[in-house]
Amino acid sequence: MSDTKLRIGVVGLGTFVEIAHMPTYFNSRYSEILDVAAICDVNVDRLKEWGQKYNIPGQYTSLDEMLAKANLDAVTIVTPDHTHTPIALKAIEAGCDVLVEKPLAMNIKDCHKIRQAALKKQRRVITDFHKQEDPAHQEARSRVRSGRYGELQFGYVWMQDAITVPAGGFFKTALAAHSSPNWFLGVHFYDCVRFITGLDSWKVKATGYKQVLGPERGINTYDAIKADVIMNNGAALSFYLSWNLPENIPSLTRQGIYFQFAKGETYIDTRDRGFFESTYQAGYKAVNPMFLRDTEHGKAGYGCESIGEALRQFHDLKLASRATYQQLEDKHPSGINGFYATLTGQAVDTSLAQGTSLQGGQIVIGKEVDCNDLLQSELGNDAKEYLVNVAK
């Protein structure tokens, strides 16, 4: 056991742990500060597979047992979205800092509970919003906030996956049926837009389509959702979110942002990095080396750096005296970022739930939802600290 490394416990050993977490823990420039002391999964086969592959001593099917026995500094939560809250609450209660995969939770009450628990125990909560580590978004933030473009007026944001993601064996569990393009894709960009512009969502109205995954693939979720959001400065944004594109598109994910400001515009295509390949097996494909790439120092890219930088912060907290909760939350993607992305996500769900159905429920035209009304109805008095400040 090392006293200087960060002792982490990893909960959930599915697809994303394999794509991004394990490479970050064991094969990146962050590896030297990390000691993966324990892993936990309800699936024994996955526990054995990963335990053997990396020779991890602590293997647990019970989270309680892992937290009681493994003497951890931090826990990373890589389980399906709807399971994040109870795991995060227990890990914080056990005195651990927590890194939670996006979304932090699937409703604002749960996000608030997680933040309150972290405040009480003075622990750090970070949501893994890796779009904040993409150099294109970091440069956009700096340029937008310099004032060179003036006020944001309107824009559109797109994140669309191939149908392989919800219906092609991408996930190791039935995650897709508990999720939607709103939760799996939208939250990435609800957070990213806030990260770049500093603006909050104010009024939300969604339109949803259930024409393929439910009727043809037996997965009860939306294929596609368009979320129209008026931001708190009056800017109008549309988020185009879907996970039913054909499986042979040039990349699993297509994504980007267009913003028009009063005195300028930005166009960021974060799928097209100017790198394409074609092979006999897979045909013509786009490559995104910004997300993950092999280097002489192991894996790099925003997919790995957002995890690594979060754990580096936990490591700093372990070695130095702990900062106050407020200082902690002001840095990097935190519980508060997780809260506001989930606020937009819940407003989209609420809009659709209160909407009007067409074609036997295959199309839903949502109602407009005011985020401040949603905050007040969900959190009562506690809504005060989160209310969206609308430009008068």
Ligand SMILES: NC(=O)c1ccc[n+]([C@@H]2O[C@H](COP(=O)([O-])OP(=O)(O)OC[C@H]3O[C@@H](n4cnc5c(N)ncnc54)[C@H](O)[C@@H]3O)[C@@H](O)[C@H]2O)c1
């Ligand atoms: N940042 C990204 O780009 C990105 C990409 C993919 C997934 N994710 C997020 O990562 C999380 C996991 O996604 P995934 O694709 O790996 O899912 P997955 O379905 O492939 O794997 C989930 C794993 O969690 C385990 N699990 C389920 N409930 C558990 C519990 N209560 N305790 C312990 N283990 C449990 C399952 O057995 C499975 O091994 C989700 O929140 C997802 O949104 C993020």
